[in-house]
Amino acid sequence: MTDRTYLTRRQLLKAIGLTAGATAMYHAMTTLGHAGESPFSGPPVLSGAKPGTRVLILGAGLAGLLAAYELRKSGYDVEILEYQDRAGGRNWTLRRGDQYTELGGATQRVDFAEGNYFNPGPWRIPHHHRTVLHYCKALGVQLESFIQFNHNAYIHSTEAFGGKPQRWREVWSDLQGNLTELLAKALNEGQLDLPVGVEERDQLLQALQGWGLLDGEYRYRSSLQTALRRGYSHAPGGGQTAPPASGPLLDLNDLLHPSIWRGLNSQLVYNAQPTMFQPVGGMDQISKAFMRAMDGLPIRYNARVTHIAQDNRQVTVTYVPPQGGDATQVSADWCICTLPLPILGQLEFQASDAMLSAIRAIPYSSYTKIGLEFRRRFWEEDDAIYGGTSVTDQEIALISYPNDRFMSDGPAVLLAAYTTSTKDGLKLTGMTPEERIETALSQGEKIHPQYRKEFLSGVSVGWHRVPWQLGCRARWSDQARQTHYKALSDIDGRVVLAGDHVSYTPGWMEGAMQSALDSIHRLHQQASAA
Amino acid sequence: MIMKTIQMLLLRCALALASGLSCTSLAWADGDSSSHADSSVTTRASLSGPEVYRQYCMACHMADGEGAQGAGYFPALARNGNLAAAGYPIYVILNGLGGMPWFNGLLQDEEIAAVVHYIRSSFGNHYTDAPNADDVAIMRGPVPQE
Numbered sequence: 001m002t003d004r005t006y007l008t009r010r011q012l013l014k015a016i017g018l019t020a021g022a023t024a025m026y027h028a029m030t031t032l033g034h035a036g037e038s039p040f041s042g043p044p045v046l047s048g049a050k051p052g053t054r055v056l057i058l059g060a061g062l063a064g065l066l067a068a069y070e071l072r073k074s075g076y077d078v079e080i081l082e083y084q085d086r087a088g089g090r091n092w093t094l095r096r097g098d099q100y101t102e103l104g105g106a107t108q109r110v111d112f113a114e115g116n117y118f119n120p121g122p123w124r125i126p127h128h129h130r131t132v133l134h135y136c137k138a139l140g141v142q143l144e145s146f147i148q149f150n151h152n153a154y155i156h157s158t159e160a161f162g163g164k165p166q167r168w169r170e171v172w173s174d175l176q177g178n179l180t181e182l183l184a185k186a187l188n189e190g191q192l193d194l195p196v197g198v199e200e201r202d203q204l205l206q207a208l209q210g211w212g213l214l215d216g217e218y219r220y221r222s223s224l225q226t227a228l229r230r231g232y233s234h235a236p237g238g239g240q241t242a243p244p245a246s247g248p249l250l251d252l253n254d255l256l257h258p259s260i261w262r263g264l265n266s267q268l269v270y271n272a273q274p275t276m277f278q279p280v281g282g283m284d285q286i287s288k289a290f291m292r293a294m295d296g297l298p299i300r301y302n303a304r305v306t307h308i309a310q311d312n313r314q315v316t317v318t319y320v321p322p323q324g325g326d327a328t329q330v331s332a333d334w335c336i337c338t339l340p341l342p343i344l345g346q347l348e349f350q351a352s353d354a355m356l357s358a359i360r361a362i363p364y365s366s367y368t369k370i371g372l373e374f375r376r377r378f379w380e381e382d383d384a385i386y387g388g389t390s391v392t393d394q395e396i397a398l399i400s401y402p403n404d405r406f407m408s409d410g411p412a413v414l415l416a417a418y419t420t421s422t423k424d425g426l427k428l429t430g431m432t433p434e435e436r437i438e439t440a441l442s443q444g445e446k447i448h449p450q451y452r453k454e455f456l457s458g459v460s461v462g463w464h465r466v467p468w469q470l471g472c473r474a475r476w477s478d479q480a481r482q483t484h485y486k487a488l489s490d491i492d493g494r495v496v497l498a499g500d501h502v503s504y505t506p507g508w509m510e511g512a513m514q515s516a517l518d519s520i521h522r523l524h525q526q527a528s529a530a
Numbered sequence: 531m532i533m534k535t536i537q538m539l540l541l542r543c544a545l546a547l548a549s550g551l552s553c554t555s556l557a558w559a560d561g562d563s564s565s566h567a568d569s570s571v572t573t574r575a576s577l578s579g580p581e582v583y584r585q586y587c588m589a590c591h592m593a594d595g596e597g598a599q600g601a602g603y604f605p606a607l608a609r610n611g612n613l614a615a616a617g618y619p620i621y622v623i624l625n626g627l628g629g630m631p632w633f634n635g636l637l638q639d640e641e642i643a644a645v646v647h648y649i650r651s652s653f654g655n656h657y658t659d660a661p662n663a664d665d666v667a668i669m670r671g672p673v674p675q676e
Binding site for chain 1: 587589598599600626628629
């Protein structure tokens with residue numbers, strides 16, 4: 001989308017909004033195909049920046065990098081302070097030779113084969129996260145398919161199917177078939193009223209029969225017809241090889257276990273629907289592309305912010321080296337603060353009570369990820385699983401297979417745990433790295449018995465123990481949204497916050513980037529008016 | 531037969547709702563596969579104080595109760611004057627504080643009482659008055675909805 005289109009459309013919408021009000025504007029936006037998806041409608045146009053206006057950005061994650069990139073393009077004088085010795089924040093990839101020391105002191109050295117990697121943070125981009133996709137394209141980040149749902153991957157439940165992993169396609173097909181059969185029976189026996197609006201009983205029956213793959217008697221049975229969806233016990237062969245045969249159906253009682261439909265739903269939510277993307281070579285290609293595009297950007301690494309002070313003329317930030325040492329002060333006209341809330345809440349920050357209360361009211365999540373490298377792609381070679389995700393009700397929650405370099409020889413890395421529940425995340429984070437890997441192996445081998453034999457090495461990141469983060473992502477309760485969201489996103493004097501925590505998409509890169517765009521847009525308006 | 535099966539289905543759904551599973555649908559909204567709430571909190575066996583500490587607290591406050599320092603810090607529980615009155619840690623555990631999540635809905639009243647007693651009598655702390663489940667129950671509000 002070009003700037004010209006953007007302006008024209010925006011001007012049009014503005015005109016409609018001014019003359020006909022917000023409802024008409026929303027209707028027009030929906031018709032134009034915008035409001036239903038990401039609010040992103042093109043890069044910002046920040047014209048007329050006052051020369052020499054200095055903006056200090058705290059944190060070099062995606063929100064900070066995007067803010068710096070756009071403000072710089074618009075003529076602002078930008079500088080970034082960063083706690084780590086690298087840019088990117090949670091946009092982070094671990095590879096061979098990398099070393100990571102978590103809070104508590106445990107150090108892990110990554111020993112993966114050349115070319116293999118593990119994303120401790122974000123790992124996938126939904127097709128409707130238009131801001132991320134826009135900047136990937138603009139900055140030349142090469143994308144490839146990320147596969148979330150793979151019909152041939154497994155659903156595993158310790159409480160269903162005797163603990164034996166099942167293929168998604170059989171589970172989905174049999175659940176759908178069984179439920180439609182039940183409804184068709186009830187309808188045929190006059191035990192189900194027609195829903196309002198459906199006048200033809202036959203129309204509903206036909207839908208149930210067709211969608212559920214029911215036979216002429218409205219039964220869901222093992223047959224070559226249902227095998228078209230659920231697969232075969234003997235797949236169709238050629239020549240004189242065996243003709244196709246259908247296998248036994250799964251038990252309805254197992255299919256109805258909550259872990260099964262919960263697992264299926266987790267694969268089908270809006271944020272997990274195809275098409276999804278990943279950068280070729282690791283998620284940190286995005287932050288690296290921003291750094292390349294801002295060659296020469298002043299960025300002070302190893303800067304632990306301790307104070308943010310402001311008056312009506314400027315902002316002054318004090319920082320020290322992470323290991324202690326002399327304090328340094330830097331001043332600017334404006335400040336964009338992207339620091340994670342658990343850290344920002346512990347600083348001396350001269351801001352309104354409403355802002356400070358908001359910062360200190362939002363806890364962070366306990367996500368934990370584990371990457372394991374194996375000698376060979378046994379999931380491909382033995383199980384015919386090419387990319388995608390197997391799901392389990394154990395603490396590891398899932399196994400995500402690599403979506404690149406299919407069928408290649410040699411070691412490969414899979415995401416062996418993505419623990420999002422607070423209970424399990426805290427438990428895994430509290431372990432030593434060795435214990436975490438043992439957990440991933442002992443739970444993963446219930447799905448893939450090849451685990452132990454093929455295991456090479458692993459690395460784990462429990463986000464509470466990440467020294468520059470203290471937790472993974474903001475957990476907004478409904479009450480906190482109502483009480484604190486506006487204050488958190490308001491410009492406070494000369495400081496505005498940005499990051500995924502100031503969005504309705506916390507924990508996603510899209511949230512961080514949309515927040516950054518919104519914040520610089522408002523900051524620019526204020527700076528231009530000053 | 532069929533009606534019985536459908537009734538069973540409905541019963542299962544009702545049970546799932548009653549046990550708090552409905553909350554998980556909200557967590558799915560952002561692509562998470564599981565919830566922050568623990569649907570088994572009222573039905574599972576109670577953990578002891580040290581077990582709660584190990585599974586829920588140690589991730590941040592560390593095995594020795596010394597906390598940790600990075601860009602921010604996790605406060606030490608060792609020699610922490612805020613533990614003098616049991617009500618303070620009970621309040622913080624129920625409601626969270628800063629980046630620390632709330633444990634209302636995750637831990638049982640007995641478990642919170644037990645872990646508060648554990649941290650107040652470990653890591654060099656020597657408070658002897660042990661809180662009980664009632665002390666926790668009286669401070670518990672509704673579980674926040676995410």
